[in-house]
Amino acid sequence: MADRYFQIQLQAQSTLAAYQPLCIQGGADAGLDGAILFPAVGERWITLPGDPETLQVSLLASEPGQETPSPVAAVRRDRSAALTLLDLSHWLFARSSRVKGARSCGQLRLASQLSTEKLTANLHGIYLHHLRHPDAEFELRCRRGAGLEMDLSALRHSCRQLHASARSLGVIGSGGQPVDIIIPTYGQPLYTLRCIASVLRDLLIHRRVIKGRLDVRLMVVDDAHPQQQGQAVLQWLADQGCLDFRVNSCNLGFLESCNQAVSRSRNDSLIVLLNNDIEVLPGWLTGLVDTIEQDIDVGLVGSKLIYPDGRLQEAGGIVWQDGSAWNFGRLKNPAHPDYNYARSVDYVSGASIMVPRRHWDAAGGFDQRFIPAYYEDTDLALTLRDRGLKVIYQPSSQAIHHEGISCGTDLTSGVKAYQVTNQVSFLEKWQSRLQQHQPAGECLERAKHRGALGRILVIENQLLDPEGDAGSLFMLNYCLALRELGYTITYVPTDNLAHQQDKAALMGARGIQVLCQPQITSVDDIFESRAERFDLILLARPGNFPHLNSLRRLAPKTPVVYFTHDLHHLRTQRTAGNITDRKERRRLLQRADRLRDQEAEIFRRADLVLHISEEENRIAQGLHPHAAVVLPPVVTAPAKSPLGTSGRRVLFVGNFAHSPNVTAAQWLTEAIWPRVRAVAPDMQLLIVGRNPPDFLMAGDGIDVLGYVEDLSALMQSVDIGIAPLQEGAGVKGKVLSALAHGLPMVTTTIGAEGITDATRSCSALLVADTADALAAQVLALRQRPEQERRALAEDGRRFIQKHFGPEALVSRFREMFETLGLPFDQQVDRFLPYAPRGNDQRFTSSNSFTQGVHPLA
Numbered sequence: 001m002a003d004r005y006f007q008i009q010l011q012a013q014s015t016l017a018a019y020q021p022l023c024i025q026g027g028a029d030a031g032l033d034g035a036i037l038f039p040a041v042g043e044r045w046i047t048l049p050g051d052p053e054t055l056q057v058s059l060l061a062s063e064p065g066q067e068t069p070s071p072v073a074a075v076r077r078d079r080s081a082a083l084t085l086l087d088l089s090h091w092l093f094a095r096s097s098r099v100k101g102a103r104s105c106g107q108l109r110l111a112s113q114l115s116t117e118k119l120t121a122n123l124h125g126i127y128l129h130h131l132r133h134p135d136a137e138f139e140l141r142c143r144r145g146a147g148l149e150m151d152l153s154a155l156r157h158s159c160r161q162l163h164a165s166a167r168s169l170g171v172i173g174s175g176g177q178p179v180d181i182i183i184p185t186y187g188q189p190l191y192t193l194r195c196i197a198s199v200l201r202d203l204l205i206h207r208r209v210i211k212g213r214l215d216v217r218l219m220v221v222d223d224a225h226p227q228q229q230g231q232a233v234l235q236w237l238a239d240q241g242c243l244d245f246r247v248n249s250c251n252l253g254f255l256e257s258c259n260q261a262v263s264r265s266r267n268d269s270l271i272v273l274l275n276n277d278i279e280v281l282p283g284w285l286t287g288l289v290d291t292i293e294q295d296i297d298v299g300l301v302g303s304k305l306i307y308p309d310g311r312l313q314e315a316g317g318i319v320w321q322d323g324s325a326w327n328f329g330r331l332k333n334p335a336h337p338d339y340n341y342a343r344s345v346d347y348v349s350g351a352s353i354m355v356p357r358r359h360w361d362a363a364g365g366f367d368q369r370f371i372p373a374y375y376e377d378t379d380l381a382l383t384l385r386d387r388g389l390k391v392i393y394q395p396s397s398q399a400i401h402h403e404g405i406s407c408g409t410d411l412t413s414g415v416k417a418y419q420v421t422n423q424v425s426f427l428e429k430w431q432s433r434l435q436q437h438q439p440a441g442e443c444l445e446r447a448k449h450r451g452a453l454g455r456i457l458v459i460e461n462q463l464l465d466p467e468g469d470a471g472s473l474f475m476l477n478y479c480l481a482l483r484e485l486g487y488t489i490t491y492v493p494t495d496n497l498a499h500q501q502d503k504a505a506l507m508g509a510r511g512i513q514v515l516c517q518p519q520i521t522s523v524d525d526i527f528e529s530r531a532e533r534f535d536l537i538l539l540a541r542p543g544n545f546p547h548l549n550s551l552r553r554l555a556p557k558t559p560v561v562y563f564t565h566d567l568h569h570l571r572t573q574r575t576a577g578n579i580t581d582r583k584e585r586r587r588l589l590q591r592a593d594r595l596r597d598q599e600a601e602i603f604r605r606a607d608l609v610l611h612i613s614e615e616e617n618r619i620a621q622g623l624h625p626h627a628a629v630v631l632p633p634v635v636t637a638p639a640k641s642p643l644g645t646s647g648r649r650v651l652f653v654g655n656f657a658h659s660p661n662v663t664a665a666q667w668l669t670e671a672i673w674p675r676v677r678a679v680a681p682d683m684q685l686l687i688v689g690r691n692p693p694d695f696l697m698a699g700d701g702i703d704v705l706g707y708v709e710d711l712s713a714l715m716q717s718v719d720i721g722i723a724p725l726q727e728g729a730g731v732k733g734k735v736l737s738a739l740a741h742g743l744p745m746v747t748t749t750i751g752a753e754g755i756t757d758a759t760r761s762c763s764a765l766l767v768a769d770t771a772d773a774l775a776a777q778v779l780a781l782r783q784r785p786e787q788e789r790r791a792l793a794e795d796g797r798r799f800i801q802k803h804f805g806p807e808a809l810v811s812r813f814r815e816m817f818e819t820l821g822l823p824f825d826q827q828v829d830r831f832l833p834y835a836p837r838g839n840d841q842r843f844t845s846s847n848s849f850t851q852g853v854h855p856l857a
Contacts, residue, residue: 002030002049003117005084005124008057009074010044019158019197021165021204022046022071025056036060037131038205040095040142045076046131047087049124052077060204061165081120088123095141096130097501098848122845122854129847134205135839136281136398137335137501140310143400155193156233162200163242169211171203176213178269179289180357182261184254185276186223189230191402192276196220196243199274205282209838214289218243220276221261224251253372259365262357271360275351277402281306286838287397287509288354291342294510294832296484299359299389300381302348303397306334313401316345316393317378318447320440323427325378328448337519340395341508343488346437346450347391350377352399359384367429374419375426382430385451396509396839445533453486453823454535459523459544462493463503463514466834467711467842468690469655470733471565474612474633475540476507477833478563481634481809483511484831485817485824490515490532492523494544500852502841509839523547527554534558535822538610542568542595545602559820562606563631566730567616569595571660574727574750578663600624608819612731613754629816632808633731635800636833637712637740647782647789648682649718651743653711653734654689660728662693667771668724669695669702675775677701680782686718709842715741719789720781724774725751739764740800742793746777760803764796806830 024035030049039046048055052075059071079087092099130138166172181199185192196218203210210216220243222231231247238245246264248257258273265271270292274280284303291301305313305327312334314327327349329339363383366376381391427434438447449455458479464472479489490513497516504514515526526532537551540563551560569592576588600623603609609628611617617628652668654661665687676683683701690707698704708714715721721738725747731754738745744764752767766777781789802808807830817824845854 002121002124003081004051005047005049005079005081005120006052007045007047007076007079007087008052008072009076010039010046010071011069011073012044019194019201020071020161021060021201023058023060024048025058027055032128035128035132036204037128038134038201039131040134040139042142047079047084047124047127049121059161061161061168081117085116085120085123088120088127092123092127092130092849095138096126097137097141098126098130098843098850123849125846126849133847134282135841136283139281140306140334140398143308144310152189152193152229152233155190155197156236159193159197159200159237159242160240162197162204163237163240166200166203166207169204169207171207171211172216174212174215176210176215177289178266179214179216179272179285180262180265180269181216181218181272181274182258182265183218183220183274183276184223184257184261185220185225185230185234186251186254187225187227187230188276189227189233192220192230192234195274195276195278195280196237198279198281199285202280202282202284206286206838209286214285216285217266219261219265220245221257222247223253223257224248255366255368255371255373255376258376259368262360262365265357267357269357270354271357272352272354273350275401278352279400279402280352281398281400283839284352284397284399287394290509290837290839291392291394291397292354292356294835294837295390295392296830296832297389298356298392299363299384299387300348300353300355301392301394301397302350302354303352303399304334304339304393304395305349305351305399305401307331308400308402310334312339313403314349315339315395316343316448317347317349317381318444318450319346319378319382319434319437320447321434321437322440323423323430323434324440325375334398337504337508337514337516340504341513342392342394342396342511343449344390344451345381345393345448346385347378347381348393350380351401351403352397353377355380355384359387359389363387369425369429370422373422375422379426379429382433386433394509396505396837449488451486452488453825454488455533456482456487456489456536456538457526457532457534458489458491458512458538458540459547460491460493460540461495461543462498463491463500463516464507465503465842466506467709467836469658470633470737473635473733473834474565475563476510476512477634477809477831478538478631478813479507479512480510480834481806481813481831484828485810485813486828487535487824489513490526490534492516492520492526494523494547497521498852500843500850502843502848506837506840509837510834524550524554536561536820538563539606541565542598542602545598548605559607559822561608561610561816561820562602563610564599564612564616564620564730566612566728567599567619568729569593569599570616570619571727571729574729575659575663578726596623608816610816614757615754616730627819629812629819631812632804633733633736634804634806634809634833635733635736635740636805636835637715637737637742637797647719647784647786648680649684649686650676650720650722650778651686651688651715651718651738652722653737654687654723656689656691656693658728660725661689663727664723664725665689665693665696667726668722671771672722672724672774672778673702674700675771676778679775679779683778683782685722686714688714707844712741712836715743718743720778721745722774722778723747723751729753731755735765736800736804739796740804742797744781744789744792744796746774746781748774760799762796762799764792764799806833 022037024032234245312329312332315329318326370376464476466473499516537560573592579585603624603626610631685702687704721743768774843853
């Protein structure tokens with residue numbers, strides 16, 4: 001923890017419109033050696049810990065044979081922690097949405113829970129996280145009021161250095177899925193270079209998820225503009241190997257220029273069409289690619305477009321019955337939840353779209369009847385939709401659009417006039433199809449969700465954290481399955497209606513609309529102030545059932561389905577059985593009785609109940625007979641690499657905010673693991689979970705890892721899973737996930753509940769209920785030959801795929817819709833379950849000061 005800080009002032013030319021990253025050498029104690037920082041737009045001062053003599057700041061890459069001047073113009077030395085706290089708190093409150101909790105900078109600085117030094121160190125970590133991993137929202141905040149004055153020479157060298165950096169770091173040229181980014185231009189080289197620089201910078205920011213995965217190539221085509229200077233600059237970059245540059249032999253117009261450029265792209269590529277007056281924001285490319293790869297039958301995906309002044313330009317497009325088109329959300333707040341969930345749309349403006357080359361070829365590219373420009377992107381989108389493909393608006397891919405730079409905005413003159421004439425051609429081509437659309441401006445809800453069969457409202461406790469707890473993973477997969485079956489999803493977190501930016505963005509990128517504060521202040525607001533209408537309401541957990549009275553009053557004809565997660569009375573009853581204190585046991589048993597009565601009332605009043613296992617359905621029917629469907633939770637995992645296993649590494653995973661995991665971990669470390677180590681002293685136990693209790697300490701073959709960001713990778717590196725659960729209810733996600741990852745699993749009868757039964761068994765799931773027996777199972781697995789352990793791993797994966805895979809869940813949801821008499825997409829028999837994405841964020845106390853992740857917030 002530093003007690004002194006210093007600031008460097010950047011040379012004006014070194015900010016390079018915030019395109020050129022900085023490299024830090026030295027500062028290993030602060031974890032900065034080799035760090036890459038991305039200064040925000042207009043940033044002139046950077047705050048670093050320690051002594052300026054111990055750190056060296058330079059531009060990330062230099063041109064071969066040229067000496068790059070230092071980006072540092074001046075240094076402010078020996079800044080105290082108190083003064084740095086003042087600087088950082090002002091900086092963070094002005095530019096970051098991750099600093100919530102204290103009402104003002106002053107309250108934060110005067111907070112007594114941490115010393116000035118500790119608080120400064122914490123805020124500096126958050127500050128550095130913004131500079132090392134900037135996101136789109138942060139960059140938009142930084143751009144407010146920031147000027148951007150640059151010349152062609154500075155931009156040219158910036159692009160060259162960014163490309164050199166990307167190549168040296170393996171972001172370009174390392175193989176993977178081909179991505180051809182096509183930038184059509186007609187003059188305006190300054191904007192074209194800004195576009196190129198922003199793309200290269202985005203690649204560098206997301207280098208860890210792009211390297212080896214995407215093979216990106218930049219293709220720029222100039223439509224024979226008479227200005228030679230801009231062409232010379234672009235040709236220079238092409239000669240340096242930064243891009244593929246062509247000048248058309250004659251002016252072809254935007255449409256045909258794009259068609260010819262696409263014909264030169266790679267046959268298996270993902271084609272990106274990007275206007276030269278676009279500046280992409282961090283996460284732009286991965287947002288597009290992940291949508292193509294993690295959704296079914298996507299023909300086209302497009303970005304959220306934002307004006308330079310920060311207002312929304314478009315969140316997908318709507319085509320009306322008369323052929324006119326709307327940029328949905330134009331001039332609104334781009335952060336509003338109505339514009340921050342992926343959805344199927346009529347079209348997305350071609351300023352920033354991705355289309356797989358095979359779908360482009362099958363559709364015939366841009367239709368030449370719309371030469372030279374306008375309506376060609378709308379026509380392509382409708383053509384792809386007619387071929388049974390989806391056209392998706394993706395808000396996690398964001399770009400600033402300097403609209404009208406090349407063609408102006410006057411509809412009465414120049415190329416822009418074709419926007420009017422081509423509407424007539426468009427209407428002639430699609431008149432029959434457009435009869436199914438709404439008259440201009442009418443039935444907006446149906447128009448913006450083109451093709452959806454209905455809407456579902458999900459009422460839960462909190463926003464979903466699929467990497468943090470099994471319940472969130474299960475619910476997220478349920479929502480994804482319901483979307484695939486034809487429904488749009490609106491999700492409300494009833495715990496203070498709290499908005500958590502990272503979780504809301506993760507859900508929105510997967511097509512789930514999040515409604516919370518400040519848009520609504522109660523569940524009633526959904527129906528009263530917003531006048532929303534739904535075809536089904538999905539209510540989860542007993543604590544949310546009191547909302548039923550309002551739901552019956554405000555939406556009397558809408559069926560309400562209740563999802564248990566687990567039988568709460570049963571879980572509480574089992575917890576009481578492990579309590580030695582009589583008073584506490586009696587209190588828990590009384591609570592279990594109240595929960596049993598409440599759950600019986602829920603089963604009586606709900607239109608349908610969704611249970612997580614056949615066993616819980618059987619128990620629940622004994623409380624009160626009711627219509628029910630059993631929903632299998634879905635888990636997936638990457639295939640485990642066929643490496644030899646030693647059988648020595650055992651993994652326990654548990655969210656320690658959940659009391660059954662605390663009890664299990666204590667039993668494991670105090671009673672089970674000593675028995676294992678007594679026989680096999682080389683065995684190693686890894687314990688994973690956020691905020692492990694104090695009694696869990698490393699030693700005697702135990703490593704307490706705490707929260708692990710990439711749990712899937714860890715699971716692929718261990719040999720055995722263990723879950724000695726003595727309490728709890730429902731289906732245990734940790735058990736399913738271990739089996740899906742090819743880990744033989746040792747657990748208790750409670751741990752296996754709902755997974756195996758009289759009709760289905762799994763050889764990779766070993767069950768015992770005493771410390772001696774559980775230890776013996778672990779040791780037996782250790783002693784098995786490696787070939788047998790591999791066979792168990794394969795059996796576990798096959799078991800999960802058959803009984804807890806996407807097809808099983810979709811089949812049960814079809815049963816639910818049939819029971820309720822609601823429509824669903826009859827062609828759907830599967831969906832793609834949750835998988836991490838490049839733009840996903842997870843806020844913790846090390847990178848955020850928001851409520852729920854920081855002790856002071």
